[in-house]
Amino acid sequence: MARTVTAGPGPARRAGRALAGGVGRSVQAAVRRVRRSTHAGGAGESGLAKLIELHAVNSAGDMMITVALASTVFFSVPSGQARGRVALYLLITMAPFALLAPVIGPLLDRMQHGRRAAMAASMMARAVLAWTMAGVISTAGLGLYPAALGVLVASKAYGVVRSAVVPRLLPGRTTLVKANSRVTLAGLLATAVAAPMAGGLHAIGPQWPLYGAFVIFTCGALLSIALPAKVDSARGEAKARLTADEEAGDQAAGATDTVAAPKTGKEPAEEGAGASNRKEQGLLGVGPSVLHALQANGGLRALSGFLTMFLAFMLREHPLGGLTPAMSLGVAVTAAGVGNGLGTALGAWLKARGPEVIITAVMLCALSAATIAASWFGLFTVAAVVSVAGISQALAKLSLDALIQRDVPEEVRTSAFARSETALQLSWVVGGGIGIVLPLNGSLGMAVAAALVLVGFALSVRGLFGGARRGGTARARVA
Numbered sequence: 001m002a003r004t005v006t007a008g009p010g011p012a013r014r015a016g017r018a019l020a021g022g023v024g025r026s027v028q029a030a031v032r033r034v035r036r037s038t039h040a041g042g043a044g045e046s047g048l049a050k051l052i053e054l055h056a057v058n059s060a061g062d063m064m065i066t067v068a069l070a071s072t073v074f075f076s077v078p079s080g081q082a083r084g085r086v087a088l089y090l091l092i093t094m095a096p097f098a099l100l101a102p103v104i105g106p107l108l109d110r111m112q113h114g115r116r117a118a119m120a121a122s123m124m125a126r127a128v129l130a131w132t133m134a135g136v137i138s139t140a141g142l143g144l145y146p147a148a149l150g151v152l153v154a155s156k157a158y159g160v161v162r163s164a165v166v167p168r169l170l171p172g173r174t175t176l177v178k179a180n181s182r183v184t185l186a187g188l189l190a191t192a193v194a195a196p197m198a199g200g201l202h203a204i205g206p207q208w209p210l211y212g213a214f215v216i217f218t219c220g221a222l223l224s225i226a227l228p229a230k231v232d233s234a235r236g237e238a239k240a241r242l243t244a245d246e247e248a249g250d251q252a253a254g255a256t257d258t259v260a261a262p263k264t265g266k267e268p269a270e271e272g273a274g275a276s277n278r279k280e281q282g283l284l285g286v287g288p289s290v291l292h293a294l295q296a297n298g299g300l301r302a303l304s305g306f307l308t309m310f311l312a313f314m315l316r317e318h319p320l321g322g323l324t325p326a327m328s329l330g331v332a333v334t335a336a337g338v339g340n341g342l343g344t345a346l347g348a349w350l351k352a353r354g355p356e357v358i359i360t361a362v363m364l365c366a367l368s369a370a371t372i373a374a375s376w377f378g379l380f381t382v383a384a385v386v387s388v389a390g391i392s393q394a395l396a397k398l399s400l401d402a403l404i405q406r407d408v409p410e411e412v413r414t415s416a417f418a419r420s421e422t423a424l425q426l427s428w429v430v431g432g433g434i435g436i437v438l439p440l441n442g443s444l445g446m447a448v449a450a451a452l453v454l455v456g457f458a459l460s461v462r463g464l465f466g467g468a469r470r471g472g473t474a475r476a477r478v479a
Contacts, residue, residue, distance in 0.1 A: 046171040047228035048179055052186045054227070055162060057220040058123070059187035060194035062155055064213035065130060067198035068137060068206060069148060115161055115231050120224035122158040126151050127217035134210035156425050163421040165231050176405040177398045181348035184394065188341050287407045289356065292463030293400045294420050296359050298427040299456015300366060300393045303449055305431030307336075307389055310438060310445045311382065317440050321379030328379070335383040339390020346391070347398035355399035355406075356464040362392035363461070367453045374446035385446065397424075 133147045166179055194216075201208035311332050319328040350358065369388040373381040400420065408416045431452060438445055 046169050046174075047230070048166075048169040048171060048174075048182075050223065050227050051162070051165060051169055052183050054119070054220060054223045055183050056186040056190035057216055057223060058155075058158060058162075059190040061123075061126065061130075061213045061216035061220060063191045063194040064198045064201075064209045064216060065126070065133075065151055067195065067202055068133070068209040068213070069144075115165055116224055116227050117232075118161050119158055119165075119227070120221045122154045122161070123217045123221035123224055125154045127214045127221065129154075130210045130213040130217065134207035134214070137206050137210060159425065160421045163417040165227070167417065168231050169228065176401045178348055180401050181344050181398060184344050185341070185348075188337065188344065192337065288463050288466070289407050290400070290403050290416070290420075292460040293355065293359055293396075293403050294423060296363055296456050296460040296464065297393075297396050297400050297420075297424055299363070299453050299459075300389070300396050301424045301427040302431030302434075302452045302456070303366060303370070303389050304393055305428035305433075306435040306445075306449055306452055307332075307386055307431075309432045309435030310449075311386070311435075313436075314440050314442060314445060315382075318442070320382060323379070331379065331383055332386050335387040336390045339387035340394050341390075342387075343391035343394025344398070347395050350395075355402040358399045359396050360457075360461060360464050362395045363453060363457045366392040367450055367457060370446050370450035370453060374443050374450060377442035377446060381446075382442075385449065 129147045129150045133144055133151075136144050136147075162183075166183065167176065170176065170179055198209040198212065201212050312329065315328040315332060316325045319325045321328070321331075323331070365388055366385075369381075369385040373385040404416050404420070434448065434452075435445075438448060
């Protein structure tokens with residue numbers, strides 16, 4: 001009997017090894033380029049690079065969970081039922097956060113020595129909950145919602161802690177604006193990479209994006225622990241109040257000057273004790289400029305939440321420009337991503353020169369775009385308002401960061417970041433809730449969007465202009 005000689009496996013194996021080797025080398029080269037970028041400008045030495053990488057991992061994991069939940073809670077059921085489910089989802093996930101928001105800031109003030117542990121706990125909680133949801137997501141039962149509650153609250157808690165950590169990791173001669181720009185941009189890029197990966201995993205099965213999130217968040221927990229030890233240091237820190245009380249601000253500056261005074265004899269000790277007492281009494285305010293900038297940012301963050309929820313249902317029920325619902329939503333999502341990225345890049349380039357003027361300008365741009373969209377509701381105007389909202393939110397947040405660095409004494413900056421981020425998260429919830437309950441009328445929706453911006457503008461514009469005139473004086477108060 002003649003033997004049959006097959007030469008297939010040898011070349012196939014060699015081709016497979018060559019392909020695997022090429023992919024491996026490409027991945028290694030990409031990793032080296034990413035690390036060079038994240039470690040630039042002294043970020044590697046200060047520890048900021050590790051936070052940038054951690055935030056990228058966090059954003060990728062959140063995107064995995066978003067894709068999994070959207071496919072089950074939103075796209076897989078009729079529109080009316082989906083709206084009720086998402087309303088329930090927002091209610092049971094964000095209502096507890098809204099109730100806890102007033103105490104999250106003070107709680108973080110007491111957790112100053114455990115920030116790395118808090119971030120790792122947030123990551124591990126989401127990893128475990130993602131694995132839990134993977135077992136029940138195919139049925140989309142009510143058991144999914146308590147797990148989604150935990151995921152979202154943990155994500156919001158991470159955001160608040162991250163905002164408090166950034167000031168501790170600033171490289172020399174690097175502003176908070178530039179540092180936060182790099183962190184935000186890393187998150188946007190990670191989201192852009194994770195979205196198609198999550199879509200591919202979902203094509204295998206609805207639970208697979210959640211398994212991917214489990215792996216990503218587990219890695220994130222390890223990265224959290226690897227942050228520099230100074231993240232947990234509360235040396236020289238004090239508590240902040242979100243108040244415009246000028247006297248509080250002056251006392252904060254006085255406390256800073258007292259602590260910094262050279263100590264000779266009994267007098268400095270008495271002054272140091274007085275400063276400590278003032279801190280314990282919570283007399284350190286953020287000042288009027290920061291408070292008004294926070295009000296303006298609150299209006300823009302509410303706009304973001306509103307557009308996210310309202311357009312998700314509006315474009316599914318009434319797609320625009322002759323496109324399918326999925327394509328209409330794709331246009332809106334792309335416009336939002338481009339706007340966010342462009343706003344972050346512009347903020348880094350502008351370096352928040354004249355932050356009050358920048359905030360006022362972007363508020364006017366967002367108000368104008370929403371007003372035009374209310375008058376001429378269509379695919380182009382919707383894409384424009386979403387893009388402008390993304391640019392405005394990014395620039396306004398970076399300007400708020402600049403004001404905190406300029407006006408808030410150094411010892412309370414960390415607390416100010418934590419509490420301001422908590423307030424902004426709550427603003428998004430309010431806007432998202434309005435977007436769900438509003439009738440699906442395009443012109444009405446854009447009018448409400450304009451009204452949200454107008455409220456923030458009306459509350460803040462006078463104070464912002466006053467702060468711009470006092471800019472030179474405010475800088476003298478920086479610690």
